[in-house]
Amino acid sequence: MKNLHLINNEKITKDMIKLFDEAANDGDINIYVIFDRKINYGNDYSVYPHVLFTEDLGDLFHQYVYDNVIIHSLDIKKVSFFETHIKYKTNIIWLLWGGEIYNRPEYGYNKLYGRETLRLLLASAPLKEISKFVLNRFRANIGRMGKIKSFAKKVNVIGTTLHEDYLTAKKIFKIDPEFKEFNFYTLNSVGHEVEPNIMSIKPMQIILGNSGDPSNNHCEIMSLISNSTEELSVISPLSYGQFSYISKIIKKGKSILNHRFKPLTSFMDYRDYVELLHSVQVGVFGFRRQQGLGNVVYLIYLGKTVYLDPINPMYNFFIENGIAVRSLDSLKKRKSIFLINEEEAKQNRIEVFNLFARERCILLTSKLFI
Known part of the structure; x- marks a missing residue:
């Protein structure tokens, strides 16, 4: 089974690579494409020949067929990469990190913050916060937000720890993929x-x-x-x-x-x-x-x-x-x-x-x- 991972360069990225490599069966191949080379938190990927950065790829991926594409946090960069490089039908697994749903306009601007925090945000950056509040109702289905929402309909599986996050994603994106429990963190x-x-x-x-x-x-x-x-x-x-x-x-x-x-x-x-x-x-x-x-x-x-x-x-x-x-x-x-x-x-x-x-x-x- 050939699996392509699209993942950001975050603190947990190396742990994710190790986890999926340990979980692989004989004959399985995991290839990791990492975005944002500069944000590395001290991560060194030089010992991983199956780890690549987007800027090093060129047209490398046009020729390959993948059984699964695993998207670690759904964002516009990964959607654009998928649409450019993945030319064949594949099983799409979205590993939900959280920001993809909680930062969406549909979730609601005020739900994340208490009153004191809202007041402080307005005092810190009034134009930014007011424009965000006013424009949120229009952003969900246009531009980058709209493109991500459209792509989400292709997702076959959502993996995350909390089932409630999965239900929120279903509601926001109006989709019905399969839920599978997945832990990003291991003790x-x-x-x-x-x-x-x-x-x-x-x-x-x-x-x-x-x-x-x-x-x-x-x-x-x-x-x-x-x-x-x-x-x-x-x-x-x-x-x-x-x-x-x-x-x-x-x-x-x-x-x-x-x-x-x-x-x-x-x-x-x-x-x-x-x-x-x-x-x-x-x-x-x-x-x-x-x-x-x-x-x-x-x-x-x-x-x-x-x-x-x-x-x-x-x-x-x-x-x-x-x-x-x-x-x-x-x-x-x-x-x-x-x-x-x-x-x-x-x-x-x-x-x-x-x-x-x-x-x-x-x-x-x-x-x-x-």
């Missing part, structure tokens, strides 16, 4: 030998969000935890995102939380970031969409307490799978941040490992082609 890739680490230290170490993207709803979270009776140290990763928004969030954080707010504005090495996750006690995430799943899964596996917005489909996903996560709504009612107990932490570790163990992820990957 074994970070080492399953680590032990749960339930710490009771002061100040309580909290990680707020995973980036400087407004979908983290930093303002709302800072307001929620500002009245906490505990002594806190709030670490917020802000190394990438919208600069104008990030600068205002830093000012806001210092205003609301004072010395307790610790912004991280430099990109961290992967190992350093993993150490950071080990050092915190609590993760508080204001996402209203599936986002930062790898961070959340690993924190749960380490025995940390995780707070999620109940609007977020990740919240129900964990609850339905017997994993104890806390609701942000509880922070509105109390002035204390309640840590999970040892029994909950141990059970969380078992359940989340059962879901994201590498052996299971390899099995799910192999089933994409059945």
